[in-house]
Amino acid sequence: MSLKVYNSYTRTKEIFEPLTPGHVGMYVCGPTVSGESHLGHARPFITFDIIYRYLLHLGYKVRYVRNITDAGHFEEEGRDAEDKISKKAVLERLEPMELVQKYTNLFHWAMKQLNNHEPSIEPTATGHIVEQLNMIQTIIDAGYAYETNGSVYFDVKKYAASHDYGKLSGRVLDDLLETTRELDGQEEKRDRADFALWKAAPPEHIMRWRSPWGEGFPGWHIECSAMATKYLGAQFDIHGGGMDLMFPHHESEIAQSTICNHHTPAKYWLHNNMITVGGKKMGKSYNNHIKLTEMFSGNHHLLTQPFSPMTIRFFILQTHYRSTLDFSSEALAGAEKGLKRLWEAYTLLQQLPAEHSGEAADPALDERCKSLILAFDEFMNDDFSTAKVLANMFELVPVVNSLKDGHIKRDAVAADTIRLMQQKFRIYLEDIFGLVQEQAADNSKLAGVMQLLIDIRGEAKSKKDFVTSDKIRNQLTGLGILLKDEKDGSVNWTLA
RNA sequence: GGUUCUGUGGCCGAGUGGUUAGGCAGAGCUCUGCAAAAGCUCGUACAGCGGUUCGAAUCCGCUCGGAACCUCCA
CATH class of the missing domain: 3.40.50.620 (HUPs)
Structure with a gap:
């Protein structure tokens, strides 16, 4: 190939x-x-x-x-x-x-x-x-x-x-x-x-x-x-x-x-190819361009919100490089959500244990995962079809999420396949597509404070004091920190 | 005017002639104290008109629309 x-x-x-x-x-x-x-x-x-x-x-x-x-x-x-x-x-x-x-x-x-x-x-x-x-x-x-x-x-x-x-x-x-x-x-x-x-x-x-x-x-x-x-x-x-x-x-x-x-x-x-706005090429002389600093800050009349560098990168990767790419705030917002979903699944994937005995309990699913993964190289070798690689990744997102929360049994997919997915996702998302975790400034003090709040909320919940527990969650949401109650009783948080 | 490209569901976008693109948004269900997230299910689209073909979004022709370049431009 x-x-x-x-x-x-x-x-x-x-x-x-x-x-x-x-x-x-x-x-x-x-x-x-x-x-x-x-x-x-x-x-x-x-x-x-x-x-x-x-x-x-x-x-x-x-x-x-x-x-x-x-x-x-x-x-x-x-x-x-x-x-x-x-x-x-x-x-x-x-x-x-x-x-x-x-x-x-x-x-x-x-x-x-x-x-x-x-x-x-x-x-x-x-x-x-x-x-x-x-x-x-x-x-x-x-x-x-x-x-x-x-x-x-x-x-x-x-x-x-x-x-x-x-x-x-x-x-x-x-x-x-x-x-x-x-x-x-x-x-x-x-x-x-x-x-x-x-x-x-x-x-x-x-x-x-x-x-x-x-x-x-x-x-x-x-x-x-x-x-x-x-x-x-x-x-x-x-x-x-x-x-x-x-x-x-x-x-x-x-x-x-x-x-x-x-x-x-x-x-x-x-x-x-070009980036267009309403079908017209974005360019200095067309008065329809948005500076990168404006993209990052959201300070432009065509923007309803700021967009991060990784969102922009992902947005561009979602189409083939020789096609025009039409810009709109709505399209960017879609890309932002898509990236978040993909990245969260990627993070979960890296945490999945791949230690069980090996044989796939669900050979059809295992095969599907492998063929989706192996197509990555094929797509890139075909004139850098990043959009297709991403589409295959998105097809694997529900599989990863299901393995995580138990909708699919852990041993449904072979351990080797899990390792293959972990490896290929990392290589593609980080090394080739150059995407990185944003807001990586996850400092340990914030993590400590969050753990404290999660503990207090857990205690309130156990006493059925939902007023307190919801207050904690809602106010954190207001600050852009989302709490998620997982199936296993643990609580995760993410920066919105 | 010349050259080239292009027209896909609410939005963005893949598409090698026959099998599900995918994402976002939307609807229903499951889970949940409630949420969020997640999972499952759903819309059944290919500008129009002809033609080739057993079969076309995919090939050909015409019509209509859009764009890029012909000037600095990523």
Whole structure:
């Protein structure tokens, strides 16, 4: 059973075979740190975190590179060349690098909240200006770029004569050349489809570097090509990012890297789909985005309550990464409850004794459990179908709960099967899906206080003093602590 | 306009041509001092119209709706 991934480049599912056996190089387009991350940004980083974790689980040695775009991009073709970062820096009266630092820190904080692993290397665009300049020079020397007024453009038409420009995104070059839109700065280009490798900086532009063509700043696409080449080589295994980056960003990356390195850069291109709101893509420019800090605090008009990082992570895992995922407060609330139920069953499962004699008293049930569990790997190997793994887990929840409370006899399922479930649930929920117990700040003092209250309530109940016992339970409920009277007479509590 | 994708029960969402997706919400029952939780049972959905097929949510065509990209965008 081997891993299959959907390769956007060939539009088919392919068996994953790394270029170097045992090793995987993966590049994922990271954030532009000119503002705060929103829910939409969480999707690719969680998606590729799961992919990273799964590759590690399969035993690969993975180098995961995710860049920080801190140089700011000019607005493509057309409008005034403007650097988003420097523009905002003026508004906020901050140094560009101060702004970049602020949002980089916030991004890292959010990633940690969401329990994403850190990438192996997190290179910044500003830290790789030299590499970008070298790459641009190589492209010029190869005859695929030209300089005009201090800016350098990639010659798409020339490239397309011998290469398949548009293959990744399904673009037809003739259509691109025929775009009728009126665009500023177009006159510097030989063709409309050409894209900038280097832009001359206007005087007011704060971020600027010296180059053989004058002072300026790098084009939109070159940083990823330069940094991917530097850290992963001329050819690497996986390039990931949001679907909205396929064109022109990834298409241009392919063209640049191909000219420099004589290879298409990545063997497999993986793209996650968008998060939508009422069917429309969530995005900064659509005015429908919810920042991650707002998600966590609940402080947004589209939210009826706060949602924890794990709820968001779980919500994203419940759908396939190549499908759109429609956001609503209601859908998130559903995910929150589902996660709670799953996690409680998982906790109970880990406490189930698996010591009885071995043979399953209910072979049909035992078999069902095993096949549900064994399908986990099959689903993940089929282009990372996290939603299906979760569905199977939910099918096992009633079994676990029933084993716990005696609806199903303990020996109905073989001890080996219990151990298999315990092991697989742990590996999948914690190692691969990266879910963690929230509010783990279960400190021992609170536990002691709770035990005291539970004892007092137990005494009241034994005297049929239900006024007192209900007062304790109701007031705790008001504080967000739920008491549960178990079948065996014990009392458990959970934080709501 | 071009390219691509998509339309599943109250909501979110899996779906490889024939067998239960799953979650949330809702209803009933069991358990319980009462709750909560849990367990059991239930809705019987696939935009519309044709076609292929013994059989289609799943393949094909058309119609209608939605989206993404074509501009910064995860």
